[in-house]
Amino acid sequence: MIARKVPHMIYGADYNPEQWPEEVWEDDVRLMREAGVNLVSLGIFSWARLEPSPGEYDFDWLDRIISLLHENGVMVNLATATASPPPWLAARYPESLPVTQNGVVLHPGARQHYCPSSSAYKERASELVRRIADRYKDHPALAMWHVNNEYGCHVAECYCDTSAEHFREWLRARYGDLDTLNEAWGTAFWSQRYAEWGEILPPRSAPTFANPTQQLDFRRFSSDALLKLYEMEKEILRGATPEIPITTNFMGFFKPVDYWKWALREDLVSDDSYPDPSDPEAHIKAAMSRDLMRSLGDGAPWVLMEQTTVRVNWRERNIPKRPDVMRLWSYGAVARGAEGIMFFQWRQSRAGAEKYHSAMVPHVPTETSRSWSEVSRLGAELGRLDELLGARGEAETAILLDWESWWALELDSKPSTAVRMLEGLYSFYEPLYNTNVSVDFAHPGSDLSSYRLVVAPNLYLVTDDSVENIRRFVADGGTLLMSFFSGIVDAQDHIRLGGYPAPFRELLGLQIEDFVPMATGETNRLDTTGGETCDLWADLIHPEGAAILASYTDDFYAGTPAVTRNVYGEGAAYYLGTRPEERFTKLLVERVCDEAGVRPTAEVPPGVDTVRRKTGAASFLFLLNHNQETVEIRLPSPGRDLLTGKGHDSQLTLDPLGAAILQEERHKVDV
Numbered sequence: 229m230i231a232r233k234v235p236h237m238i239y240g241a242d243y244n245p246e247q248w249p250e251e252v253w254e255d256d257v258r259l260m261r262e263a264g265v266n267l268v269s270l271g272i273f274s275w276a277r278l279e280p281s282p283g284e285y286d287f288d289w290l291d292r293i294i295s296l297l298h299e300n301g302v303m304v305n306l307a308t309a310t311a312s313p314p315p316w317l318a319a320r321y322p323e324s325l326p327v328t329q330n331g332v333v334l335h336p337g338a339r340q341h342y343c344p345s346s347s348a349y350k351e352r353a354s355e356l357v358r359r360i361a362d363r364y365k366d367h368p369a370l371a372m373w374h375v376n377n378e379y380g381c382h383v384a385e386c387y388c389d390t391s392a393e394h395f396r397e398w399l400r401a402r403y404g405d406l407d408t409l410n411e412a413w414g415t416a417f418w419s420q421r422y423a424e425w426g427e428i429l430p431p432r433s434a435p436t437f438a439n440p441t442q443q444l445d446f447r448r449f450s451s452d453a454l455l456k457l458y459e460m461e462k463e464i465l466r467g468a469t470p471e472i473p474i475t476t477n478f479m480g481f482f483k484p485v486d487y488w489k490w491a492l493r494e495d496l497v498s499d500d501s502y503p504d505p506s507d508p509e510a511h512i513k514a515a516m517s518r519d520l521m522r523s524l525g526d527g528a529p530w531v532l533m534e535q536t537t538v539r540v541n542w543r544e545r546n547i548p549k550r551p552d553v554m555r556l557w558s559y560g561a562v563a564r565g566a567e568g569i570m571f572f573q574w575r576q577s578r579a580g581a582e583k584y585h586s587a588m589v590p591h592v593p594t595e596t597s598r599s600w601s602e603v604s605r606l607g608a609e610l611g612r613l614d615e616l617l618g619a620r621g622e623a624e625t626a627i628l629l630d631w632e633s634w635w636a637l638e639l640d641s642k643p644s645t646a647v648r649m650l651e652g653l654y655s656f657y658e659p660l661y662n663t664n665v666s667v668d669f670a671h672p673g674s675d676l677s678s679y680r681l682v683v684a685p686n687l688y689l690v691t692d693d694s695v696e697n698i699r700r701f702v703a704d705g706g707t708l709l710m711s712f713f714s715g716i717v718d719a720q721d722h723i724r725l726g727g728y729p730a731p732f733r734e735l736l737g738l739q740i741e742d743f744v745p746m747a748t749g750e751t752n753r754l755d756t757t758g759g760e761t762c763d764l765w766a767d768l769i770h771p772e773g774a775a776i777l778a779s780y781t782d783d784f785y786a787g788t789p790a791v792t793r794n795v796y797g798e799g800a801a802y803y804l805g806t807r808p809e810e811r812f813t814k815l816l817v818e819r820v821c822d823e824a825g826v827r828p829t830a831e832v833p834p835g836v837d838t839v840r841r842k843t844g845a846a847s848f849l850f851l852l853n854h855n856q857e858t859v860e861i862r863l864p865s866p867g868r869d870l871l872t873g874k875g876h877d878s879q880l881t882l883d884p885l886g887a888a889i890l891q892e893e894r895h896k897v898d899v
Contacts, residue, residue, distance in 0.1 A: 230567050239606070240574070241572065248575065264608055265588075272311060305373070310375075313352070325343065365469045377476070378477055394449075394453065395430055398445075399428065415439070444720075480501055483634060487631070499517065499534075520669045523670065529567035537587060541584040560837065562610075565841070573585070574588050575588070625824075628669075628671070630690075637713070643745045655813055656683045659817040665826055671694075680707060681706070681820060681824040687715065689716075703796060703798060710732070716729055737773035737792065744767075745765055752806070754808060754812065763809075766806050774792035789805070800823065833860075835859070857884055862878065865893055871889055
């Protein structure tokens with residue numbers, strides 16, 4: 229189980245009782261019992277209430293609500309309240325406010341208005357955390373600690389003078405001396421050589437392109453600066469309560485923060501997720517994010533810390549979730565390893581910027597609310613899933629993702645700024661999802677030996693260690709599928725000389741002469757049976773032992789290979805030098821999966837998502853119907869549906885937007 233004090237599937241929400249008079253609290257706990265809530269996140273934005281003026285603290289109200297929750301069987305994920313400083317902090321310490329790249333100071337009136345390097349913020353935040361930890365460390369309702377909230381969501385980087393000073397300290401630790409830094413940054417270009425540490429600044433607004441390695445290092449520094457804040461609070465909490473798990477909520481594929489580094493510092497991974505209901509592929513993108521969360525925790529269960537019951541408040545048009553979608557998407561998270569389903573927030577606010585953001589308790593009476601009915605149903609069902617706790621997913625396929633490569637890939641001054649990391653990831657994830665192949669995400673330097681297939685989309689920046697790791701994976705019998713603009717630069721964003729992609733030439737059996745970025749709307753065609761088109765990018769490939777699987781048919785590079793396969797050691801490496809249309813990518817993915825011996829979880833109708841989790845000898849098959857029609861599913865093995873208690877032998881009927889979790893009587897390897 230994720231939290232020892234909550235020995236069931238976690239169900240709850242962010243709870244903000246300070247927004248309501250105390251007479252509402254009794255109604256809150258009554259409704260929590262009705263909905264099956266067993267955990268709430270408390271105090272996330274309460275700093276101004278807890279410390280209304282500098283050094284004056286008011287915990288009486290928090291004492292009362294925590295005790296009331298505990299008396300009613302609701303445990304607490306207690307927040308450190310540091311995500312939104314009170315106005316007095318900025319008034320007394322104006323230097324604590326963050327500054328943008330253009331020198332604009334961001335003022336109070338919203339949230340996250342603090343510079344990550346501000347000593348005033350750190351001192352006041354640390355003292356608040358100490359007082360909270362000391363006061364509640366022995367409270368029986370405390371089940372989990374919630375540090376800050378959504379680090380970097382609004383202020384991922386600060387360019388103030390204090391941040392500049394801390395950036396220089398970070399650079400000293402990384403490089404040691406100026407000669408090493410100048411070499412790493414390539415400052416011989418454009419007369420940028422630094423003679424004194426004090427000359428170095430963050431990459432503030434400049435006449436034209438800033439130094440690429442300076443930009444890359446500032447992203448590394450900024451992620452680390454936020455991480456230091458998290459670790460500052462974590463150290464205080466750990467000292468007070470060694471046994472209570474500590475987390476901070478992630479935000480899916482959030483570019484500014486390197487979640488691989490962060491997840492190592494968390495006791496459990498938690499995520500905030502808000503797929504767009506108007507997007508017909510929202511459930512696939514959500515599944516991709518869920519697989520990332522499971523992977524960040526090395527397969528361990530995680531918590532969906534925030535989602536919405538119906539709609540958010542921050543899109544231009546906040547389309548609602550249709551009936552049953554919230555339940556279905558929640559089980560999509562459980563299928564991919566979540567053992568906690570929570571919402572923002574418990575009671576819908578009557579004031580403030582998020583008053584139109586849906587909540588478990590809506591503005592309208594619960595007796596007439598469709599969403600409340602769905603919330604209560606989900607809570608009752610999750611209460612029946614104790615057998616599932618501790619079950620882990622299985623994947624034979626990994627997609628490589630490195631935040632540092634992502635940052636470097638999307639810096640300016642590239643052959644094409646239209647090459648985007650998430651689009652590259654999704655172009656391979658989607659066909660794998662649609663064929664019900666389970667997927668992990670992995671860092672290029674992590675242990676890949678458990679996978680049959682590894683996919684490397686646009687792995688632009690790669691370290692020597694990661695190069696050797698990928699090479700060894702293929703040599704030992706693995707199958708690799710790599711896409712264009714990979715292996716181009718080293719960790720300092722310097723070109724790897726010797727012909728593109730220099731570190732992978734032998735592995736791939738090819739050399740790339742040059743790149744041909746395509747104009748918007750421009751396409752080429754492949755000499756395949758289907759004559760599929762491609763766009764965005766074309767590598768001019770010269771085979772050096774690789775077999776040609778497809779070539780371009782048009783333009784000055786007609787006849788040049790576009791897709792290759794090379795035998796290397798005991799394995800094989802495929803290379804995709806362009807962005808083909810979806811049909812071709814699907815066929816290519818099916819081919820490499822077949823060669824690698826990767827099989828789908830189960831054979832099901834289109835639009836049905838199927839995932840398997842296992843614990844000990846028990847096996848659980850999730851079946852999620854994203855269609856608007858009923859489907860008939862042939863089961864790979866008999867099983868009992870944990871949601872209904874009904875047994876199924878060889879066939880199961882799944883309602884539109886329906887879900888089933890079968891505890892299988894036996895687990896077939898070949899399905």
